[in-house]
Amino acid sequence: MNLSIESLDAYRISxxxxxxxxxxxxxxxxxxLKDQGIRAADSLVLNIAEGMGRGRQTKAGRxxxxxxxxxxxxxxxxADLLKMGEDLKGKIRLADRLLWGLIR
Numbered sequence: 809m810n811l812s813i814e815s816l817d818a819y820r821i822s823x824x825x826x827x828x829x830x831x832x833x834x835x836x837x838x839x840x841l842k843d844q845g846i847r848a849a850d851s852l853v854l855n856i857a858e859g860m861g862r863g864r865q866t867k868a869g870r871x872x873x874x875x876x877x878x879x880x881x882x883x884x885x886x887a888d889l890l891k892m893g894e895d896l897k898g899k900i901r902l903a904d905r906l907l908w909g910l911i912r
Contacts, residue, residue, distance in 0.1 A: 813860045818906035821899055822853045822876070828896050829883060838890065845886035851879035856907075864910060873910040880904055 813819045826849040834842040859872030884900045886892075 813857050816856070816860065818876075818903055818910060819853070819856045819860070821903045821906065822849075822856055822880070825849060825880075825883060825896065825899050825903060826853050828892075828899070829886070832890070832892060834890065841886050841890060845883060845890075848879045848882035848886065852876050852883060852903075855879060856910075859910065870911050873907055877904065877907045877911065880907065 829845045829849040832842075832845075853876075855872045855876035859869045859876065862869040862872060864870075880900060880903055884897065884904075887896050887900065
């Protein structure tokens, strides 16, 4: 099945971000950040998919992209707190630019 989200760069990069957050080794005592980071990364991907399902140019679709961007910024904050690396933060910056393009 070829879904419209599979060709969307913001979606593909967000899935990569999600995998990186889920597979990261978290330090002892930071389970709360692991939980928050994974939930935010899941929300990021799921809201992009929902936004595409609602229609990229619709008010509802753009609202889901805004929610996805909020989740992306949460992932960035977790990555920053845990010093997850510039590779991940670079992907987050790219996803942010792509999401802004979908919101406008």
